[in-house]
Amino acid sequence: MSIYHLDHLQYLETESIHIMREVAAEFERPTILFSGGKDSICLLRLAEKAFRPSEIPMPFLNVDTGHHFPELNEFRDVRAAELGGRLIVRKVEDAIASGIAVPNPGEVSRNRLQIPTLLAAIEEFRFDCAIGGARRDEEKARAKERFFSFRDSFGQWDPKNQRPEIWNLYNGRVNSGEHMRVFPLSNWTEMDVWEYIRRENLAVPTIYFSHKRLCVRRQGQWLPVTSLVPPKPSEEVRELVVRVRTIGDIISTGMIESPANTVDDILIEIAAARVTERGSRADDKASEAAMEDRKKQGYF
Amino acid sequence: MSSSSPLTVDLLRFNTCGSVDDGKSTLIGRLLYDSKSLMEDQLEALERSADLTGGGQINLANLTDGLRAEREQGITIDVAYRYFATPRRKFIIADTPGHVQYTRNMVTGASTANLSIVLVDARLGVIEQSRRHTCIASLLRIPHLVVAVNKMDLVGWSEERFHEIRANFEGFLPRLDIKDVKFIPMSALNGDNVVDPSSHTPWYAGPTLLGHLEGVHIGSDWNLDGFRFPVQWVNRPNRPQDTQWHDFRGISGQIAGGIIRVGQTVMILPSGLKTTVQEIWTMDGPLEQAFCPQSITLRLAHDVDVSRGDTVIGLSSMPGVSSELRARVCWMNTRPLQAGRKYFLKHTTQTVQAVVTSIENRLNISDFEAEIGPRELTVNDLGEIRLRTSRPLVFDAYSVNRLTGSFILIEPGSNQTVGAGMLFPPTEAIKPEYTDFAI
Numbered sequence: 255m256s257i258y259h260l261d262h263l264q265y266l267e268t269e270s271i272h273i274m275r276e277v278a279a280e281f282e283r284p285t286i287l288f289s290g291g292k293d294s295i296c297l298l299r300l301a302e303k304a305f306r307p308s309e310i311p312m313p314f315l316n317v318d319t320g321h322h323f324p325e326l327n328e329f330r331d332v333r334a335a336e337l338g339g340r341l342i343v344r345k346v347e348d349a350i351a352s353g354i355a356v357p358n359p360g361e362v363s364r365n366r367l368q369i370p371t372l373l374a375a376i377e378e379f380r381f382d383c384a385i386g387g388a389r390r391d392e393e394k395a396r397a398k399e400r401f402f403s404f405r406d407s408f409g410q411w412d413p414k415n416q417r418p419e420i421w422n423l424y425n426g427r428v429n430s431g432e433h434m435r436v437f438p439l440s441n442w443t444e445m446d447v448w449e450y451i452r453r454e455n456l457a458v459p460t461i462y463f464s465h466k467r468l469c470v471r472r473q474g475q476w477l478p479v480t481s482l483v484p485p486k487p488s489e490e491v492r493e494l495v496v497r498v499r500t501i502g503d504i505i506s507t508g509m510i511e512s513p514a515n516t517v518d519d520i521l522i523e524i525a526a527a528r529v530t531e532r533g534s535r536a537d538d539k540a541s542e543a544a545m546e547d548r549k550k551q552g553y554f
Numbered sequence: 555m556s557s558s559s560p561l562t563v564d565l566l567r568f569n570t571c572g573s574v575d576d577g578k579s580t581l582i583g584r585l586l587y588d589s590k591s592l593m594e595d596q597l598e599a600l601e602r603s604a605d606l607t608g609g610g611q612i613n614l615a616n617l618t619d620g621l622r623a624e625r626e627q628g629i630t631i632d633v634a635y636r637y638f639a640t641p642r643r644k645f646i647i648a649d650t651p652g653h654v655q656y657t658r659n660m661v662t663g664a665s666t667a668n669l670s671i672v673l674v675d676a677r678l679g680v681i682e683q684s685r686r687h688t689c690i691a692s693l694l695r696i697p698h699l700v701v702a703v704n705k706m707d708l709v710g711w712s713e714e715r716f717h718e719i720r721a722n723f724e725g726f727l728p729r730l731d732i733k734d735v736k737f738i739p740m741s742a743l744n745g746d747n748v749v750d751p752s753s754h755t756p757w758y759a760g761p762t763l764l765g766h767l768e769g770v771h772i773g774s775d776w777n778l779d780g781f782r783f784p785v786q787w788v789n790r791p792n793r794p795q796d797t798q799w800h801d802f803r804g805i806s807g808q809i810a811g812g813i814i815r816v817g818q819t820v821m822i823l824p825s826g827l828k829t830t831v832q833e834i835w836t837m838d839g840p841l842e843q844a845f846c847p848q849s850i851t852l853r854l855a856h857d858v859d860v861s862r863g864d865t866v867i868g869l870s871s872m873p874g875v876s877s878e879l880r881a882r883v884c885w886m887n888t889r890p891l892q893a894g895r896k897y898f899l900k901h902t903t904q905t906v907q908a909v910v911t912s913i914e915n916r917l918n919i920s921d922f923e924a925e926i927g928p929r930e931l932t933v934n935d936l937g938e939i940r941l942r943t944s945r946p947l948v949f950d951a952y953s954v955n956r957l958t959g960s961f962i963l964i965e966p967g968s969n970q971t972v973g974a975g976m977l978f979p980p981t982e983a984i985k986p987e988y989t990d991f992a993i
Contacts, residue, residue: 258778258845259564260847260848261564262563262564262565264848265847268847268848268849269851271808271850272786272808272847274848275786275787275808276786276903278787279786279787279862279903301837303837304849305787305789306794306837307789307791307799307802307804307835308789308790308791309791309792334937353838388637391636391637392636396636397635398632398633398635413632414632416632417969418658418659418662418886418962418971418974419662419971420662420665420962420974421663421665421666421956421957421962421974422666422808422957423901423960423962425900425962425964425969425971427964427969428969429969440635440910441637443637443639445639503605527593528594529593529595530595530596
């Protein structure tokens with residue numbers, strides 16, 4: 255093989271860096287959505303690669319549902335500080351208090367309420383672009399989304415009216431009040447993300463690795479025991495050796511039983527996996543079009 | 555070291571195209587299913603939807619038809635991307651719709667492909683859509699083409715029918731510019747010759763589709779001849795207190811062609827100023843040389859005026875620099891293209907204003923003849939136009955370099971991407987004013 259050859263990960267990396275720089279150059283007020291999860295950890299590394307030795311020229315934004323794993327928020331704050339970035343956190347709780355987000359009677363999940371909270375934050379800071387870590391291999395509505403995904407002034411995605419995206423020429427033009435969601439990891443798979451974490455030697459929150467935890471059996475999954483939705487007497491509770499494969503809210507993220515202690519272990523586990531990453535996310539199982547419906551309303 | 559992933563695997567990007575009901579989505583479903591790239595929860599979801607809409611039969615197309623309207627209408631609306639890997643290669647599939655009004659999506663899916671699969675329904679043979687898609691693949695200069703003659707089970711696995719379709723294709727291929735074409739008889743629905751060889755085609759000695767995808771030689775799709783570096787972003791750390799960085803001035807971008815080495819003389823266009831490369835900076839340390847399509851930051855020996863939209867070039871081959879351009883376009887909007895219309899034109903890293911000065915011709919897909927001087931180009935039309943831009947472009951012929959030879963047209967107001975353009979070779983070599991003026 256010629257020395258002028260990029261392997262798979264190097265190719266994905268240069269594609270993503272190019273996109274990061276296009277955003278910095280074409281938008282006035284971009285932001286990077288950073289949760290502390292594995293995909294957004296890669297995003298921040300790509301931002302470093304795109305902009306160093308300068309500072310990363312955009313703040314980080316996170317919507318805190320109030321149901322996050324504590325380990326995740328801790329990691330988020332530490333990583334943002336390490337990178338010298340400005341981290342903006344907007345809380346669903348505050349959005350509920352101010353009437354921006356209105357829960358349905360008895361609605362415990364904060365999943366839907368993230369949407370108005372995020373859109374309010376975008377409006378508050380007049381962000382014209384939000385970079386997110388979504389990948390096309392995650393879900394079939396996402397499989398249809400462009401790198402540069404246009405949102406109208408209501409924050410909505412119109413899947414039938416997407417701009418053609420040709421070569422590496424991204425059309426970032428928006429009118430005032432509209433914004434763009436940009437997904438530099440579109441072409442990355444779960445495997446690529448972990449291979450990149452290994453290659454770049456990136457730290458990730460501890461919950462990705464095997465640990466002991468009290469879990470409760472619900473809808474065919476082991477969910478963490480929390481005070482938010484305490485186990486009922488009829489429910490089975492067990493202490494298990496588990497880890498998370500994908501991180502959502504603590505009340506809906508299925509834990510998988512796993513002895514994987516290192517990134518290498520995780521890579522072996524994924525290679526042998528027989529279910530997809532989002533198979534452990536109850537929020538996606540609501541219906542065949544669950545993700546599409548949320549995206550149309552302005553979800554990540 | 556774990557054995558979970560080999561150190562280097564290469565990547566093949568391909569797209570599938572055909573018309574409605576040729577079975578593209580079924581073919582992709584079959585590739586994923588038979589190569590064991592589908593997971594249990596995806597199969598479960600398939601089985602659930604089979605009970606609802608498929609009369610109990612698993613519908614492989616439901617794997618890729620991700621939007622509700624698509625599943626309801628049984629058509630594919632938008633480009634869907636799929637990812638799978640075999641021990642030999644990683645693959646990115648763009649499933650591009652065949653519905654006639656969605657040809658723009660075919661251009662989207664095919665523009666980054668190494669290989670294109672055109673599906674043909676063995677019962678129908680070559681139809682206008684097959685010609686259109688083959689023609690687009692040729693115009694986009696996709697190096698490899700596979701003609702998947704599908705639904706062979708419905709023509710009784712007739713060798714004669716297969717050769718008839720092949721002959722039909724070969725009748726117009728010489729008028730196009732595709733070097734490598736492979737014909738494969740198959741049934742995506744039943745899985746014949748997709749991943750596993752079929753027992754129905756003893757007369758076919760070639761590889762299965764997956765065998766071909768794993769083995770086809772893709773070499774380097776990137777241009778490594780003339781150095782081209784469109785400036786994306788000027789990298790100036792704003793750290794006045796920090797002595798290490800306070801003089802740092804870099805220009806960041808992705809190499810769009812060629813190779814660059816430290817100490818090499820380069821020219822900045824359109825100004826024509828010459829300087830040398832002092833350092834190739836990356837976060838992982840400096841490089842001695844870099845090549846297309848790496849993303850890097852260049853430090854130049856002189857503090858010359860460089861900004862986004864400029865292009866740094868090597869001196870071995872000169873690009874065109876002009877604001878009068880000739881190009882072939884694929885029109886993608888329902889509002890037609892007419893002479894005199896103004897658009898934004900995005901080319902490499904700059905967006906300029908452009909006016910269409912004339913429409914030279916419109917390509918007739920059925921006979922590949924050019925209709926001279928049409929009044930307009932309507933949606934899905936291909937044709938040649940002339941343009942004038944508000945600033946000169948630094949460009950190469952699309953046939954020489956896909957990245958410096960392509961542009962998109964954006965409609966002011968709606969901001970829709972309405973056209974994809976491929977530039978013709980420059981009519982004269984550049985004569986920058988300062989060619990002999992080194993700073």
